[in-house]
Amino acid sequence: MKVKALKRVLAAMTASLILSAGASITxxxxxxxxxxxxxxxxxxxxxxxxxxxxxxxxxxxxxxxxRLAMNITKVGTVSHAAQLYYDIVPLYxxxxxxxxxxxxxxxxxxxxxxxxxxxxxxxxxxxKGLDISPTPLKVDYEFTMEEETDIMSKFCFNCGDQGTPxxxxxxxxDNVVLELVDxxxxxxxxxxxxxxxxxxxxxxxxxxxxKTAVFRDVTGETSFSVINADTKSVVYTGxxxxxxxxxxxxxxxxxxxxxxxxxxxRYYITCGNLDDSYEFEISExxxxxxxxxxxxxxxxxxxxxxxIDAEFGHPSCHDSLATVxxxxxxxxxxxxxxDAGDYGRYVVPAAKTVADLLYAxxxxxxxxxxxxxxxxxxxxxxxxxxxxxxxxxWMLKMQAESGGVYHKVSCATFPGYIMPxxxxxxxxxxxxxxxxxxxxxASMALAYEFYYDIDKNFAETCLSAAEKAWxxxxxxxxxxxxxPSDIVTGAYNDKRDTDERYWAAAQMYRATGNQTYLxxxxxxxxxxxxxxxxxxxxxxIALITMDGIDKSSSAYTKAVTAIKKQADGFATISKSNxxxxxxxxxxxxSNMTVANxxxxxxxxxxxxxxxxxxxxxxxxxxxxxGKNPNGVCYMTGYGTVSPQSPHHRPSMAVGKAMKGMxxxxxxSNLEDSAAKAYLAxxxxxxxxxxxxxxxxxxxxxxxxxxxxxxxxSLTEEKETVKGxxxxxxxxxxxDLVTLSKYILNSNDADTSIDWKAADLCKDNVLxxxxxxxxxxxxxxxx
Ligand code: 9MR
Ligand code: 9MR
Ligand code: ZN
Numbered sequence: 001m002k003v004k005a006l007k008r009v010l011a012a013m014t015a016s017l018i019l020s021a022g023a024s025i026t027x028x029x030x031x032x033x034x035x036x037x038x039x040x041x042x043x044x045x046x047x048x049x050x051x052x053x054x055x056x057x058x059x060x061x062x063x064x065x066x067r068l069a070m071n072i073t074k075v076g077t078v079s080h081a082a083q084l085y086y087d088i089v090p091l092y093x094x095x096x097x098x099x100x101x102x103x104x105x106x107x108x109x110x111x112x113x114x115x116x117x118x119x120x121x122x123x124x125x126x127x128k129g130l131d132i133s134p135t136p137l138k139v140d141y142e143f144t145m146e147e148e149t150d151i152m153s154k155f156c157f158n159c160g161d162q163g164t165p166x167x168x169x170x171x172x173x174d175n176v177v178l179e180l181v182d183x184x185x186x187x188x189x190x191x192x193x194x195x196x197x198x199x200x201x202x203x204x205x206x207x208x209x210x211k212t213a214v215f216r217d218v219t220g221e222t223s224f225s226v227i228n229a230d231t232k233s234v235v236y237t238g239x240x241x242x243x244x245x246x247x248x249x250x251x252x253x254x255x256x257x258x259x260x261x262x263x264x265x266r267y268y269i270t271c272g273n274l275d276d277s278y279e280f281e282i283s284e285x286x287x288x289x290x291x292x293x294x295x296x297x298x299x300x301x302x303x304x305x306x307x308i309d310a311e312f313g314h315p316s317c318h319d320s321l322a323t324v325x326x327x328x329x330x331x332x333x334x335x336x337x338x339d340a341g342d343y344g345r346y347v348v349p350a351a352k353t354v355a356d357l358l359y360a361x362x363x364x365x366x367x368x369x370x371x372x373x374x375x376x377x378x379x380x381x382x383x384x385x386x387x388x389x390x391x392x393x394w395m396l397k398m399q400a401e402s403g404g405v406y407h408k409v410s411c412a413t414f415p416g417y418i419m420p421x422x423x424x425x426x427x428x429x430x431x432x433x434x435x436x437x438x439x440x441x442a443s444m445a446l447a448y449e450f451y452y453d454i455d456k457n458f459a460e461t462c463l464s465a466a467e468k469a470w471x472x473x474x475x476x477x478x479x480x481x482x483x484p485s486d487i488v489t490g491a492y493n494d495k496r497d498t499d500e501r502y503w504a505a506a507q508m509y510r511a512t513g514n515q516t517y518l519x520x521x522x523x524x525x526x527x528x529x530x531x532x533x534x535x536x537x538x539x540x541i542a543l544i545t546m547d548g549i550d551k552s553s554s555a556y557t558k559a560v561t562a563i564k565k566q567a568d569g570f571a572t573i574s575k576s577n578x579x580x581x582x583x584x585x586x587x588x589x590s591n592m593t594v595a596n597x598x599x600x601x602x603x604x605x606x607x608x609x610x611x612x613x614x615x616x617x618x619x620x621x622x623x624x625x626g627k628n629p630n631g632v633c634y635m636t637g638y639g640t641v642s643p644q645s646p647h648h649r650p651s652m653a654v655g656k657a658m659k660g661m662x663x664x665x666x667x668s669n670l671e672d673s674a675a676k677a678y679l680a681x682x683x684x685x686x687x688x689x690x691x692x693x694x695x696x697x698x699x700x701x702x703x704x705x706x707x708x709x710x711x712x713s714l715t716e717e718k719e720t721v722k723g724x725x726x727x728x729x730x731x732x733x734x735d736l737v738t739l740s741k742y743i744l745n746s747n748d749a750d751t752s753i754d755w756k757a758a759d760l761c762k763d764n765v766l767x768x769x770x771x772x773x774x775x776x777x778x779x780x781x782x
Pocket of ligand 1: 340341342414489490693695699
C-alpha cells in the first residue's frame with residue numbers, strides 16, 4: 001500500500017511537468033562502458049550523422065580515408081548555421097561520461113563541440129571551444145551530467161560563423177567515443193512514467209453505457225469493487241473475467257464489468273493490492289465540456305484574425321498576400337485554421353475536418369449550442385456551424401480561376417516554436433491537385449445543404465464553387481500533388497484520387513439530385529476511408545444519410561455493404577482487444593483512426609439499431625479517454641493524466657498544454673527523435689511519449705479533433721419507448737409489423753429497427769421470443 005501512495009505522487013508529478021524533455025520515460029538499460037556512438041570510425045559511411053543548416057550556412061558530409069569529412073562552403077551568420085550532429089545520445093543525471101575524438105581542419109579555425117538538449121532551450125550539458133588546424137587535435141575528457149536525465153540529447157559541432165570570414169574548407173572527425181564510465185550515482189528507476197494497474201475511461205460514462213475496466217499485473221485477485229469517491233462506500237463488487245494475453249501491449253489483462261452502476265456520481269475502482277483506478281464520473285452530461293472544447297479548439301487554431309483567449313489569444317497572423325508557387329502572382333488566402341502543431345493550412349485535411357463537423361451536427365443537432373465563447377456565439381446559429389464556416393470561407397479563397405483548388409498554403413519551411421503572429425516569412429500557395437479539388441467540391445456541396453436555411457447566398461456560393469470544381473475534375477483526370485523540392489511543410493500527398501472523386505460525386509448527388517452524379521458513383525462503386533488520404537466513407541455517409549434516397553439503388557446498397565464490412569471488422573477487433581479498441585496496428589495519428597472506427601461503427605448502429613455496434617463505437621471512445629495501455633486520456637486538459645507537452649507551437653511558446661486537443665497517440669513506427677529515444681524497447685501498443693519533440697505521437701491536428709467530435713455525438717442517450725421498434729416515439733401495432741418484417745429478412749440491412757426497444761427479452765438477439773412478448777404487450781396496452 002505504501003508503494004501505491006508513492007506511485008501516485010509520481011503520477012501527479014508527471015502530470016504537472018511541462019515541456020520537460022527528459023523527465024519521465026523508459027529505457028533503463030545501463031549503457032556503462034559501451035561506446036554510445038554507434039558509428040565512430042567512419043569505415044563505411046556517415047550513417048547516424050547529419051548536417052543542420054540555417055541562417056545562410058551551407059555544408060555537406062562524406063567520408064575521406066576512414067574519417068568523416070564535413071565540407072563547408074558558407075559559414076552563414078550564426079555559430080549553428082552549419083552544424084554537424086549525432087542525434088539521440090542518452091545522458092543520465094549524475095552519470096560520469098568520457099568523451100574523446102580527433103578533429104582537424106584544412107584551415108585554422110574555431111569550432112564549438114557540445115552535447116545539448118535537442119529542443120527546449122538547447123542548453124549544453126557539456127561544451128568545449130576548440131581551435132582546430134590541419135594537425136589533428138585529440139580531445140579526451142570526462143564530465144558529469146548535472147542536469148535532469150535527457151535520453152535524447154544531441155552531440156554536435158557548431159561550424160558556422162565564429163566571427164572570422166572563411167572560404168570553403170573541410171573539417172575531419174574520427175574515433176569518436178562516448179562512454180558512461182561511472183553510473184553508481186545514476187537512479188535509473190527515477191525516470192519511468194507511472195502506469196496504472198486499472199484502466200477506465202478517465203472522464204467517465206453516461207449512466208446506461210456499457211462500462212468495463214481493464215486490470216493488469218493481477219496476482220491472485222478474482223474480484224473488484226467500485227467505490228463512491230465521496231462517501232468511500234463500496235457500491236458494487238464484481239468478478240474479474242476474460243483473462244487475455246495481450247501481445248500488443250505485452251501484458252496479461254483481465255476485465256471487470258460495472259455497467260450496473262447507473263447512479264450519477266464520482267467513483268473509482270479497487271482490486272486487492274493493485275493501485276486504485278483514477279476517479280471518473282457517471283452522469284448524463286459527462287462529455288458536454290469535452291464536446292464543446294473539441295470544437296472550441298478550432299477557434300483557438302484560427303488564422304488571419306485576432307484570437308481572444310486569456311492564455312492562447314494572439315493578434316491576427318499570416319495576413320500578408322501569398323505567392324502562387326512558381327509565379328509572381330500574389331493572392332489573398334487569409335483565414336481558416338492552422339492545421340496542427342504547425343501553422344500550415346492545407347485543403348485536404350481541412351475537408352475531412354469540415355465533413356466530420358457537419359455530419360456530427362447532423363447526427364445529433366441537440367448537442368450543439370450557441371454559447372461556446374466564439375465571436376459568433378449568441379447569433380442564433382449553432383457555433384459548430386459558425387466555426388465550420390470560418391474554414392469554408394478560407395477554402396473558397398483557395399479555388400483558382402480554373403476551378404481547380406490549390407493544395408495548400410504555408411511558408412517554405414516549418415518555423416521555430418513561436419506563436420503564429422511571429423511567423424512572418426513569405427507565404428506560398430502550392431499548385432492545384434485533383435485530391436484537393438475533389439475534397440473541396442465535396443465540402444462545398446455539403447456546406448450548401450447545411451447553410452441553405454441560414455444564409456442562402458453563402459450556400460449558393462458554395463454550390464457554384466462545387467460545380468466549378470467538378471467541371472475542373474471532369475477536364476483533368478488525375479493530377480496528384482507532390483511537395484515542390486523547396487517546400488518541406490505537410491505534403492498530404494496521395495497515390496490516387498478515386499475515393500476523393502467518389503465522395504465529391506456523392507455530395508453533389510445529395511445536393512442536386514442530378515443523375516449524372518449517380519452515374520458517376522455507379523461507375524466507381526463504393527470507396528472507403530475517413531482519413532485525409534482515403535475519404536470514400538464520407539461518400540458512403542452522404543448516401544446512407546441522404547433524405548429520400550432510393551434504398552434499392554445500387555449506390556445505396558453498395559455503400560451499406562461497404563460500411564457493414566468495415567463495421568464487422570472493427571467490432572470483431574474491439575471484442576478481441578481487452579481495451580476494446582478496434583485497431584491492432586498503430587500508425588501516425590492512430591487516435592484519429594480509432595475515432596474513425598467509432599464513426600463507422602456508429603453509422604452501422606444507426607442503420608441497424610443493433611446495440612452491439614454502438615457499444616463497440618463507444619469502446620473506442622473509452623480507449624481515447626484513458627482505457628488504454630498507457631493509461632493516458634489523450635485529450636489535453638481532461639481526465640487525471642493527459643498530455644502535458646504536446647507538439648503544438650502555441651502550447652510550446654506559452655509553456656502550457658492548450659486544453660481540448662486530441663493528440664496523435666500510439667505510433668509504433670518511431671518517426672521522430674523523441675520516439676526513437678524513448679520508445680526503442682516499447683511494445684507496439686504503448687509507443688507513445690508525452691514529449692513536445694515527438695510530433696509523430698504527440699502532435700495535435702484539426703482533423704484528429706473532429707472525428708472525436710463526431711464520436712462524442714454518438715454518446716447522447718436517447719430515451720427509448722419500450723417496444724418502439726420503428727422508433728416513431730410510440731408503441732403500437734406498427735412496431736409489431738416492423739419486428740416481424742425484420743425477423744423474416746434478418747439479413748436485410750435495409751429494415752431499420754430500434755434494436756434496443758425491440759429486444760424485449762434483453763438477450764441481444766431479435767427473434768420470435770421478442771415477437772411473442774411484443775404481441776402480449778400490444779394486447780395488454782390496448
Ligand atoms: O513541427 C513539424 C510538425 O508539424 C510536422 O508534423 C513534422 C513532420 O512533418 O515536422 C515538424 O517539424 C520538424 C521537422 O520535420 C524536422 N525539424 C524539426 C521540426 C520541429 O520538430
Ligand atoms: O497526419 C499525417 C500523417 O498521416 C503522416 O503520416 C505524416 C507524415 O507525412 O504527416 C501527418 O501530417 C502532419 C502534416 O504533414 C504537417 N502538419 C502536422 C500533421 C500531423 O503531424
Ligand atoms: Zn495564422
